[in-house]
Amino acid sequence: MDTPKEIFLKDYKMPDYYFDTVELNFILGEDKTIVHSKISVYPRIEGTSCPLVLNGSDLKLLSIKVDGRDLKKEDYHLYSRHLTLSSPPGIAFVLEIDTEIQPQNNTSLEGLYKTTGTFCTQCEAEGFRKITFYQDRPDVMARYTCRVEADKSLYPVLLSNGNLIEQGDLEGGRHYVVWVDPFKKPCYLFALVAGQLESRNDTFVTKSGKTVSLRIWTPSHDVPKTAHAMYSLKAAMKWDEEVFGLEYDLDLFNIVAVPDFNMGAMENKSLNIFNSRLVLASPETASDGDYAAILGVIGHEYFHNWTGNRVTCRDWFQLSLKEGLTVFRDQEFSSDLGSRTVKRIADVSRLRNYQFPQDAGPMAHPVRPHSYIKMDNFYTGEIFCFIIISV
Template structure:
């Protein structure tokens, strides 16, 4: 029986190989989805000749090519957790891997899954390995393109990271969309959403004068409940410029709000995904607390664009850095737009009610453990990580102008 392997902080070493560009192609289907990844590989260490080990889980390997030539079966090995290329070429080379996956059977809701007719991804922390074979670790950063093909009636909306650079119709009632993310990112920030969604559209002009298109996508019946979320997004963008000097770096920012997202909220680069209960609000049913919570969570995921996405982790033992700093930023944001004293009392009350009992129980762990078996256990009710004192952070100059 194949057992998970314990990962130790002391065993970290830089990857032997780096990925410079990743071109993904998805052919979405009701029964199966074909994924083609074309990766430009370069040595991470000069002169390396070690095997190239790729993570993979619940994948059916159809083919693998190196520099256009299909590899024979004696040149690689496959087990339930890895695809290993035994003798990669020296220097820079191109690798193409074709896999078959079954999103409609993916009940883990990690990687690419299909629920209530829509496709959605969740790749943090280690879900990308359920999409294709890859070095699924945050210190392997690459520029991505993503081409998505699907039935135009079933999946009229095709979304991924970055800017939409091309779209059109195909034969057989299908269509496609081609997305390009010009900034390097780790694979856990990759996202894909496809389905029947409608959007609320607005825009934001950045401090340098660029116009950014903002879209919040949701099932049609929920669209009227997204007005406060759009207000929150625009306020977060404005606040991050004024307080931290951080300007949004793309031409488009998408938010997807779906009822069956498993993670609560996720900061995928330029394509944030939220669970409906965290975003939707109407005056007839929402309380002041609901509106404040939406402001905070929209801000939190947006602020990750810099503290987590553009500046990311070396490894998952550093999770506390991106989450702790971003929680601090969303707390400051909510405090500036509301009442600082009330916000601080609410945050401490949550810690006492939820985090302190966990820290006193069998699931307690330091914010940087020395080892883990399953990364999911790092996350706690407060992102495991609201351990930084706000006053201390301000005194250390983490706000612009301090």
């Protein structure tokens, strides 16, 4: 296995190739999952041909085609972390790749993994490379179509980004869905969930009169505990319209809460995934602090729809821009819906108790790092909290 490479800010270069559309087809299985990707590729400078380097980790390559033609072994090189096409066309072309993955054995909880009977994804910062070979970087943005096929009895709910445009039954007790996200996004915002879930449903009418369907998905026994989360989502949508003039841009917004999600929450376009503790609440067990935390985090991930999703990072060295700005927005949201003074005291207390000790210790780092080996190491309080110092 090759050694992980240190990435430096000073070495940033624009990609040699961009992706226009991405079609993904997932065939979910108990022993293995097959992922077929069909990508419309075009060079940044037409007429030039240089190697196309795709990130990939823990993938089994089954086939690779360019414009429908199977590539020969000498046309590409497969490494433990990359797949390189030696001489792709100097004009736009279609790249098709079939890979095999094993989500049930994916203990990294990055990419597509399976936990307690549910398939789930986490692609920020660099998890998509564990799903298929791809340019796994924020400045490569494309429109996604995602087809998901699975056993209907085991996985009756199949979710991905965007709007649901097609669904149906297949032979052998299987079924499928097709999701289309019409807005370009980087691959770290891709999401897929498949499992036995039930939803709390509601609607929100935007300022332009569009009705948006809202759904919060959980295991069936947790649905009664999602009332406050739904209230928080609708409040966030209304507040973003009134304060920033930002209206939601799709017909459907999904939230999924699962107990084994490896981060607090993730802002995937139109399919936010949360750890259950940041969605579920009941008067019998939840404190005022729990309700306030749910309000703030639901708002934070929704606000990313514009500050982070539609307008995103050039590279991961800009992580603090999308997170810092969205933290400011969720702070203002929580202050407007609660007590501004109490919110300010809580934020400063968090800085003093957690951020200041980190800045004074060996884990201190710049808000914008100069280099990294694994980007996940920079998801610290420094990135999320710095903006409130001057607010």
